[in-house]
Amino acid sequence: MSHFHSRCDIYRFCIRMQGKSLESVCSSIRYEIATLRGDLSGCRLASEVRRTATRYLQELEVLLDVLLRGMLPLRCTPQFLNSVGPLLNQFPIRISEERAVQVIPVAGPAEGGIDKAMGFLKELAGSTVTARYFFQRIDLKLPAPLSTADQPVPLSKVATLTKGLDRRFPFWLFFVTQQNGTLRxxxxxxxxxxSVKGAHGSDRLMELLQEKWLPALNCMCRFAGFAETDIAHLLRQCIEYLFPPRPALRASNRPNRFLAK
Structure with missing residues (x-):
């Protein structure tokens, strides 16, 4: 039974398949699926073992579909991608251009700190496949003190937790969507x-951008295998996102320099 339980591991299966041809891998997956279905229907298994085997069967079916279609589906977990990533790197697998954004709460003290968010975020850099898949596909749910920019900075645990999360995960610009203003x-x-007392927040924002967030973005882009031209374009895009140009005044709204005299 322990051998059966240890066999149901998608990561170990993918490691065994490395270096094999696509046809050979697909054939092995089909054989594994058929064997599992027979075991699940013909054996009396403990509930925990059955759950493990069922999950393994589902992961194999998804993996086979990915290899046959040559494309990752819209909704994959980081854990699954980290497990199959080393194998998928051998084949020309595309990522769907549809943007299925996943919302992650940046939790305040009432929600248990940053552990829930960090537990997910740390998985995003587990493999190049995972990083590319979740590129700008994460949205953030901010706690109340962060959601209103006009409020004074709260001297509370929220500020401490937020800074702690930033120290452990500075890759915001790579993973978080810029389709709204939440990241900003x-x-x-x-x-x-x-910021030190009396300093302007926008000055510190630029300093952090140059010292931490852009280098982290550049590092993750290289890890994910982005081209140099794409990295340069993305760096400019992020600067424009955080410091959007002010819209030009319409002619009707421009002050009349003659009347102003």
Missing amino acids: QLLQFIARID
Whole structure:
């Protein structure tokens, strides 16, 4: 029974398949699926073992579908991608261009600190496949003190936890979507609580961008195998996101320099 339980490991299976051809891998997956289905239908298994085997069967079915279609589906977990990533790197697997954004709470003290968010975020850099898959696919749910930019910086545990999360995970610009202003709010908040008394928050935001967040973005881009031209474009895009250019005044809104005299 312990041998059966240890066999149901998608990561170990993928390691065994490394170096084999696509046809050979798919054939091995089909054989493993058929064997598992027979075991699940013909054996009396403990509930925990059955759950493990069922999950393994589902992961094999997803992996086979990915290899046959040559594309990752919209919703994959980091754990699954980290397990199959070393194998998928051998084959030309595309990532769907549809953006299935996953919302992650940046928890405040009432929600148990940053552990829940960190438990997910640390998995995102587990493999090149995982990093590329989750590129700008994460959205953030901010706790109340962060969601209103006009509020004074709270001298509370929220500020401490947020800074702690930033120290452990500075890769915001790579993984978090820029389709809304949530990431901008978070980074502005971090800059404000990191500023010395009397300093302007936007100055500290630029310093943190240059000292921490852009280098972290560059590092993750290289880890994920991005081209140099794509990295340069992304760096400019992130600067424009955090410091958007002010819209030009319409002619009707421009002050009349003659009337102003």
